[in-house]
Amino acid sequence: MIDRHSMPAASDSESTLQKLRLGMHIMLEGARIETGRTPRAVIWSKNKARLYRYAPTAQKRFAVPILLVYALINRPYILDLLPGSSLVEYLVGQGFDVYLLDWGIPGDEDSDLGFEHYLFDYLARAVKRMLSFSRSREFTLLGYCMGGTMSAMYAALFPDQPLRNLVLLASPIDFTPEATGLYGLWTSARYFNPHQMVEALGNIPGELIDLGNRLVKPVANFVGPYVTMWERIAHDRPLDSWLAVNKWVSDGIPFPGAAFRQWISDFYQQNKLVKGEIELRGRRVDLTHICCPVLVIAGQQDHICTLPQAEAAMRLLGSQDKEFFTLDAGHVGLLTSPNARKKLWPRLWNWLESRSL
């Protein structure tokens, strides 16, 4: 990687050439930067999944640990992007005992893994391990994106578990076409056959998922990032956060075929979650069984999980203690934008503080 801080002072034309070289290098080689730097240790593993425990940096103040659950697509280090821009680092610094369940990168042998496997065999066991390791009696579950949808399903399937709090961050619950926008149109049964795709591809490649996400706003997603990059290079602004976010966006992982089939067919095409028709291993997912305090967070500019999709949790979950919070940010901006650091994280801490003692 070209380190422009070590480049000697240059004339205007040389400076322009150096900037051009830097930009072209990034465009050709891809964004490279070290991410996920908060120290952690693996306390449990299954197949490719890893349960991490983050080393506390402050005195532990809260008895209730937090388990972070991310989606099955992209990597979870978006929650621990860079020092100063890491939700994990923030929570650990506030005295929480923080754990993260990383699903890992599925291989061809995992193409039959569906949501029932991930919830019953992975998440349930991870919760048990975490409670045993932390010696605590209750825990908080924080799910981001599809991880939030999975967390809500887990909470509904296992109401007897000691779930103290549930936080849903940009988590789609309602998949009615009016709420899903272009996603709903593209994945409708009339135009999209997930079974055929899974039969041909097995696991859906991460590049294909990434392409679909970018096509929702093609100009902003294909051209916009590089405009921002060139603007930062031209005006000598820091590039680290841009590199980290773009590294993550391009770091997609395969979506297990069985889970992909369920996600498109049961959620997007038939909206079974809202109707209470999802059955996993003979057990119906009924969101009204969730009774713990719930915090639902959504981005006003989020086109991947729209406001109505996230807000549906407020009317469907059975909890009495429910709160809905929105931020002027997009799907990724909820974690990485300066607005998130100033407004969302303190709000999250404030909500958890009184419910984690």
Add this chain to the structure above:
Amino acid sequence: MTEGAKTHTSSAAEAAEIWKQWFGTSAETWSALLAGSKGIPVNPYILYDIWARSAGEALKRMKADASEVNEVWKQWIGAWQQGLGVGGEQPGCPAPWLEILEETRNKILAGGAMSQDPFTWFLQWYEVTSEMWAKAVGDFMGTEQFMEAASQSLESLTRIIGTLRRTNEAYFSNLQLATRSDIARVAGLVVALEEKVDRFEDAFDDFTDVSARTAPHDPVSTIEERLVQVESKLETLSATLGKIEAALEQGNRLDQLEDKLDSILAALARGEAENSLAIVKSTGAPRRLSRTKSARQPKASEPLSG
């Protein structure tokens, strides 16, 4: 012809057929997109050809007179419009695209002189045009036309990939080489084995939890039970001792009472003896009966018989 060769040949023919279908579909898609094609099939790459020619023209003009960037920009837009059918030389471009080009030109020129610095010029261009292009592309991608075309393209692509995978599997299988599916099967066995180990672990954890909560034959709990029994026995013993103590106390009291009675009896006997002596002194005859009585009366100090 061997089975493998037949499979390979049939797969190749299938792939060629699929390629022809994809090309035909793409050509029809672009024709429909241009809308003004009036049924004339269009080479899908014609737009790129037009752009390359017009961009070449603009570059030549920029080299000739680099100071007038705005003028060059107007000429470049004009080249686009001409190439896309305003002058009637090419199949017509849909009106919205021409409107976008017109609006782009007006916005850029209204913003004052364009910068000669390429970075700044690019940023200015993006700020002015991105919203329009985003709206146009977004509107187009939501249309039935696009959806149908995209659906067919995706279906064709899926079929091609599926065919290629099956062909490769058959090819490598004939060469007696391990394929991805073979490796995946072995990995699947390992995963299944790990699942069994996990189940053992779960069962052991559950057993440990249950044992910790309720352990009737656990030595520790047995000792606890025995201790409880011993404690209850000690309490009984203590109660019994208390009763005995009370009984002994009663016995002492009885002894005291008896002593007193003995004293009283001794005093009565002495009194009677004195009375008898007095009588004897007065009459001179001993009274044997009294002495016999007094001799028979046990002394207070003598222990009770039995």
